[in-house]
Structures are given as structure tokens and as C-alpha cells.
Amino acid sequence: MRTRFYVALLVCVLDTGAAADEQAWISQQGLFVVRYQSEINPLTINTLHSWRVHVEDATGEAVLGASIAVTGGMPVHDHGLPTEPRVTTELGGGDYRLDGLRFHMAGPWEITFSITAGSSTDTVVIALTL
Ligand SMILES: [Cu+2]
Secondary structure: OHHHHHHHHHHHHHHHHOOHHHOOEEOOOOOEEEEEEEOOOOOOOOOOEEEEEEEEEOOOOEOOOOEEEEEEEEHHHOEEOOOOOEEEEEEEOOEEEEEEEOOOOOOEEEEEEEEEEOOEEEEEEEEEEO
């Protein structure tokens, strides 16, 4: 019990030590782990910008040659994105450049990545609040 407590404490310390955009999202079927870095941080309203998206598989290996479709919007307002963001460049090492993001309202947003690599397809939903 005491050991478990210390492990939990260590995880907390490591979590708070990482930047907010170093957070990881696990895809719905557990096939991929996604991280992103926005070129603007913090995110601001009505600024067209790009993200660097990093994709790993469940074992931590970088996923190369993935195709990533991007959708999103504000579920509570029942509208989508004001732009059509696209992954434009594979940067290598499991990194992909996502261009054309813009958030035009304050509030809760969701960005959904549909990732296909080889014969595997899975979906990651990133919730963020502006
Ligand atoms: Cu809205």
C-alpha cells in the first residue's frame, strides 16, 4: 500500500513537470498515442496556426507513413471548425505538420484525428478549452 502511494506520487510529480502540450492522448482502440505542440501557446482565438503532431504505436514506436484526417468543432454549440486543417508534411520520426487550424470562439473544442497506418485505423479525440 505504501509503495503504491509513492508510485502515484511520483507519477503526479512527473505529470506536473511536463508542459501542458506534452500531454498524451490514447486512441479509442488503444492503437496509437498522440502528442501535439501548437506553434502558438497558449492557444488564442482567431489565429491561423499549425501544430506538430507526434504519433506512436502502443509500444512507443514512432508511426511513419500515417495518413491523418482531421475534423473537429464545438460539440456544445453543434458546429464544426471554421477552417479545414490538413496534415501537409510528414516531418519524420513520427511527426506530422498540421496546418490551417483556427479557433474562432472561446469555449470547449474537440479536434478528432482519424489515423491510418498500414491496416490499422483508430481515432483520437483531443478536447481543449480556449
Ligand atoms: Cu462555438
